[in-house]
Amino acid sequence: MSYQNNNNQGFPKKHWRLHQCQNGLRIFEELVEVDYLPRSCGRAMKAVGVVEATCEEVFQLVMRMDGTRFEWDSSFQDGRLVEEVDGHTAILYHRLQLDWYPMLVWPRDLCYVRYWRRNDDGSYVVLFRSRDHENCGPQPGYVRAHVESGGFNISPLKSRNGRPRTQVQHLMQIDLKGWGVGYIPAFQQHCLVHLLNSVAGMREWFTQTDERSALPRIPVMVNMTSASISANKAKHNESNVQPAPSLQTNASGRNSVMMDEDSDEDEEFQEQEEYSTGLEGEFKKEAMEEEAAEEIDLSCFSGNLPHVDRDNARDCWTISDGNNFRVRSKHFCYDKSKIPAGKHLMDLVAVDWFKDTKRIDHVARRKGCAAQ
Known part of the structure; x- marks a missing residue:
């Protein structure tokens, strides 16, 4: 800067x-x-x-x-x-x-x-x-x-x-x-x-302040961490019982992966991740299997920019391969190692391209935006 x-x-x-x-x-x-x-x-x-x-x-x-x-x-x-x-x-x-x-x-x-x-x-x-x-x-x-x-x-x-x-x-x-x-x-x-x-x-x-709680930068991620840790502990205590994976369990697995990808979480979150390091790969695999089985009609989403998968195309959008990015591994706290990101957790369904003669601020806050 x-x-x-x-x-x-x-x-x-x-x-x-x-x-x-x-x-x-x-x-x-x-x-x-x-x-x-x-x-x-x-x-x-x-x-x-x-x-x-x-x-x-x-x-x-x-x-x-x-x-x-x-x-x-x-x-x-x-x-x-x-x-x-x-x-x-x-x-x-x-x-x-x-x-x-x-x-x-x-x-x-x-x-x-x-x-x-x-x-x-x-x-x-x-x-x-x-x-x-x-x-x-x-x-x-x-x-x-x-x-x-x-x-x-x-x-x-x-x-x-x-x-x-x-x-x-x-x-x-x-x-x-x-x-x-x-x-x-x-x-x-x-x-x-x-x-x-x-x-x-x-x-x-x-x-002199007894009760204080600073608002987290991403409150949803904090809830996801707690849910993921609880699910991992419960599964770790089970002995020789393998129930069918539920939506809640798989959602917790996704959340554990999200926390592992976040490069900005505090040390307290890194300590919490130690509970899930042993089972993280299994949760991630189950989440991907279920995600592949889900079918969502994407025709209801539309944008003014076309979707083209060719690398040499212009004025369009595409989804990059997740392996082009590296995220923290489950052993990052010990050896600072990073691994390819793999399959993405969310899909991009549509893109709008705005043009104006002046700068546009806070587009997502505008009335009628899908983010609302």
Whole structure:
């Protein structure tokens, strides 16, 4: 991404020095080997802390811009979604609640692009950078600050006493602007530390919340995992009894395969898959046999793009061979091995090709779409 490239250009060599310890956080200041930094733009700083929660829970909390944020982020005054670019990128408007002589200093607000991604190890990266937007112009009574770079790095740690632990790094380099106090180093540093202290508020929020459940990214997959594990355990306990496979058993087998194909599930899901590694091949075989026996009338589905099986055809669609893709094997947790995907679990029945002079967003949300 260009965003990451810009970050690398802004910080040619990343060396950090411990600036202070506050509220159980280690706050670092970046040592940048450059000849010049703008007076109003201080050095980048980051706060590092440990939160007793899963990476998924921390990520869900960071992404929320509702009233829950008032309970852990003291620098948050208000915020809203300006534009949702795609599933990983959005434009946000954010008003800051700074406590540095509020009677004399004008409040600050931000308009920035937020991008997130999930890594294979279960960690999350959330990136911020200021962006101008036509629907988010300067607001009366506020000074528009500028985020040079910032974000969260959410990484899993080994659990302790049965409790999940996550390392949260919050990095920020911001230009608070302003014709006067924006050039005072004490103002810049105080406000920046105030922003970074949200990690401590996050830690205390999880500590003092008894019942919490972060919404999974794909709730259906969680239910499928539970059903698959229950079916595998039940079949494992049977002795010399082989009943005829039912629809429910075969559906569970399909779900087990789906979980094995998902490259983004957390470590807890990988531990659950150990129950089904011995019987996964048998379930998959039964599912394929039953699927071959089912007959579905595909004539009720139609699209404006024809279906052609030839590789050299144009303006058409076809289904690729599943062996062209590699997925995690049942021994992936031990040797990181991958195997050909094999037969697909679902069939593509029709394709619609949309053309327009401008970009089309959220096609599946439109009224009358088959996905509804």
